[in-house]
Amino acid sequence: MNVTRYLLRSVAYHRHAHLGTLVGAILGATVLLGALFAGDSVRASLRRIAAERTGQATHVLTSGDRFFRAALAAEGLANLWIPKVFKKVPGIPILGTGKLDLHKLRELAQG
Numbered sequence: 001m002n003v004t005r006y007l008l009r010s011v012a013y014h015r016h017a018h019l020g021t022l023v024g025a026i027l028g029a030t031v032l033l034g035a036l037f038a039g040d041s042v043r044a045s046l047r048r049i050a051a052e053r054t055g056q057a058t059h060v061l062t063s064g065d066r067f068f069r070a071a072l073a074a075e076g077l078a079n080l081w082i083p084k085v086f087k088k089v090p091g092i093p094i095l096g097t098g099k100l101d102l103h104k105l106r107e108l109a110q111g
Contacts, residue, residue, distance in 0.1 A: 085109075 011018065093104035 087109065089108050093101035093108070095101050
């Protein structure tokens with residue numbers, strides 16, 4: 001019996017074990033790839049939903065007591081999160097109820 005014949009008989013005898021190992025490896029690789037694709041899909045969906053909820057900031061009004069900086073672009077943020085205009089105002093208008101006065105904020109942003 002030569003080496004080639006010995007190896008072929010060994011593979012034939014243990015074919016069920018080899019087949020089980022092969023199927024397990026293929027199944028594991030398929031599950032991992034599916035998880036990677038689904039993870040990317042979920043991540044993209046969550047980013048899209050967050051962007052729809054928050055919208056795009058086009059103006060930032062600051063009264064000087066906030067930490068908004070014009071150097072946001074240098075920090076590697078996405079363009080969606082970087083406001084187009086930074087405007088310093090004397091104060092942020094607040095209603096008597098403690099909420100923001102959105103009407104006056106729009107006037108300050110446009111003016």
